[in-house]
Amino acid sequence: MMKLDSICMKLTAIGESIKNLDKVTNKELLAQYPEIPWRYVMGVRDIIVHHYFDVDADEIYRICLEDIPRSGNVKMEKMMEQQQLKKCPIGIQTFEEIINKGYLYIDKTEYVYRMAHGASKYCFLSRPRRFGKSLLTSTLHSYFAGKKDLFRGLAIEKLETEWTEYPVLHFDMSLAKHVDKDTLESMLSFQLSGYEQIYGKPEEAVKLNDRMTSLIMRANEQTGRQVVVLIDEYDAPLLDVMHEETDLPVLRNVMRNFYSPLKACDPYLRFVFLTGITKFSQLSIFSELNNILNISMLKPYAAICGITQEEMQEQMTAYIERLAVSQEMSKEETLQKLKEKYDGYHFTWPSPDIYNPFSLLNAFANDELNNYWFGSGTPTYLIEMLRKFHVLPSQLGGSMQAMAADFDAPTEKMEGIVPLLYQSGYFTIKDYNKLAELYTLDIPNGEIRIGLMRSLLPGYLAHNTLKGNTTIARMYLAIAGGDMDGALRLLQEFLSTVTYCDNTNYEGHYQQLFYIIFSLFGMYVDVEVRTPKGRVDVVMRVAGKLYVIELKLGRSAEAAMAQINLKQYPERFSLSGLQVVKVGINFDVEKHTLGDWVIEE
Structure with missing residues (x-):
């Protein structure tokens, strides 16, 4: 030394x-x-x-x-x-606070100007949770309120010349999650009352829609200017009851009445902007408002939320280098890790690569590459919908092709899980075939893939305990080191000590369990892989080896290996350049764990 x-x-x-x-x-x-x-x-x-x-x-x-x-x-x-690095604004969604307190701000004001001076005065934007919708709405609020000083040095400073101050009515519907009809009406009344203290309230106005109409007209009359209405997370009251036959129509009717004045008050309105996660059918919420421009998939607004690769490398270089030192990696290695973990979002095609802003900012704030977005809360309704539509883990792990109407569609009428997965941020666009008008959808990045698999694991392991997580981690180390036998022994021991699930009496259960576990390793894994003579149960690639795995239930490992050899599965992968390892596994029906296995290299 x-x-x-x-x-x-x-x-x-x-x-x-x-x-x-x-x-x-x-x-x-x-x-x-x-x-x-x-x-x-x-x-x-x-x-x-x-x-x-x-x-x-x-x-x-x-x-x-x-x-x-x-x-x-x-x-x-x-x-x-x-x-003098600026602090990352974790959880801060107010534009004025970010600017006044010197937090890091990725400039999106060019999009604000574009919307404000676009062809439509009614705009709707759908983006996943924690993707910057509330900050964008707050930025619009400051802009239309004429707060020019907040925008010094930003793109809009060179674009805007008038800076007219408009009356702004800003409603935050995230306050109305998990509510019944009475609570929802009370919350809406409370938000209206704040503005009524400024502009007044007629005594005869009792209904929410009448009060909204009166508020818009009074604000216009008292200021002499048209009114701006901003509604953030318009769908928040409806998400938890999306497929409930009783509660959804009731809450939806309350929201429809609340929004109904927007059409009648058109002459008094300068701009209306709504954000949300999901897309409800226009007739169900905005029955009269038939001219809303949905900018969610329009190319000029592709990067309106989130952080692009270019923005990160131009405006966040110092944060990247600090993270690299903290993680004992080179800058290039750090960029690659950030891309694998948090990048991959596209909301149209072509589109710049977009990073999850919540995860990226948290990674820079904490100097740690953790699963921040998924860890901040997987919506209960998503897990419920996955179960309702009987979605298997392996169905989530591979790409699929769909037309825009199949995923950019109203969620309350959906007949499959794809619209919800896409609009919630668990699937994203990866490619587009213009001739066929087909989009390729897939999981955006490593954080989402691992998070989804972890959320599905309890359905295949009755107790997702500390021991289970430790076993999976030890299996990863064994397989990465080329010790498949050791990994299977670990799984055998673990499964024999936990309460088994009710659906363990068919091979598909164990096939999906293997798929989840191998996906958690971050390895390439696929199931039901076609070959000229049949389908391989599981194929996994790791550390220069390709494992061809056949599963049997209540038979023998030798029978599984015999099928691999009879069907000549390895020949399908002979040109891969990888060492092919054959693995035959039998599950013990009585013990609900691995019985025996055979490995041939």
Whole structure:
């Protein structure tokens, strides 16, 4: 181990001798100084290249001398202090607060101007939860309220010349989740009353729609300007009762009455904007409002929410590099991990690559690559709908083709799960065939894939306990190390200790269990894979090997292996360039666990 003084002197030499450090790759730089721990070298590189403060040899030496004994690297807190990185606005959805308190803001104001000056005064946007809809709505509020000072340095500052102040009525329907009819009406009344204190309320107005009409007309009359109406998460009161025959019509009727004045008040309105997760049929909610422009799949608005690859690399470079140091990875490796975990969204085609903003900002705020979006809450209605439509895990794991009407469709009338999966953010567009008008849909990224599989696991393992999670993790390590026998022993032991599910008496149950477990590993896995002579139960690719797995229930592992050989399954994969490993597995009907297995390489 080099002495501290030697390390500091060597790092100082880096700072003095490599002035074009930004042109040297990480690999080249680390190769020049193999005796120094890589994180020290990268820390000094960041200081020099990005000019986090005025650099000289004495300053570098001082920082190294102070920080290496304490933390083993150039302290990230010091780098953040010197860079003056803006804080990530986790959970903050108010544009004015983000700007006034100096939080990081990814500029979306060009889209605000485009909407405000578009052909339609009525716009609707559907995006998944925690994707920036509320912040966008708040930005529109500040813009139409004429708060020019908040937009200094942003794109809209150069586009807008008038900055007219309009009266803005902003309704947040997220307050009305999990409510009955009386509570919903009370919440709507409460939101109306806030504006009625400003513009007044006629004594005879009792019904919600009458009060909304009066409010719009009074705001117009008192200000002399048309009114802007913003409705965030319009569908929140309806999501939990989407397929309930009793509650849905009742709550839907309340919402329809509340929105009904928007058509009659057209002359008094400057702009109306609604956001939501799902798309309810227009007739069911906006029976009179037949001219809403749905911008959800329009190319000019493809990146209106979320963070694009370009935005991340241009506006968040310092955060990426800080995360790289924290994770002990190169910048290039960090970018690849971020892409695999949080990227992959497209809401039209062609579209820029869009990252989940909630997960990305949390990753930068915490310097950890965790499952933030899925971990923030999987809607109960989604799991219920997956069960209602009998969706198998393997059906979620592969891509599918569909026309726009099949997934960008009203959810309360859907006959399959695809519209809900797409609109909720669990599926996204991956390709488009213009000739056939067919979109290719798939899971966006690794975070969603693993999250979905984890949410489905309890249906195949009666107890998703700590032991279950530990067993799966240990299986991953075994398989990644080429020890399939060890992995199957772990699964056998675990299944023998848990309460079995009621539906374990058919091979398909175990096939889906294998699919979930292997998907949680982040490995390629598929089921019912076609070959010239039949279908392979499970195919998995990992660590240069391709496993061909046949499952039997209440028979023998030898019978499973005999089928693999008889059907010549491995020949289907002979050109893959991978070592094909045959695995025959038999499940014990009485013990509800693996009975025996045979592995041939």
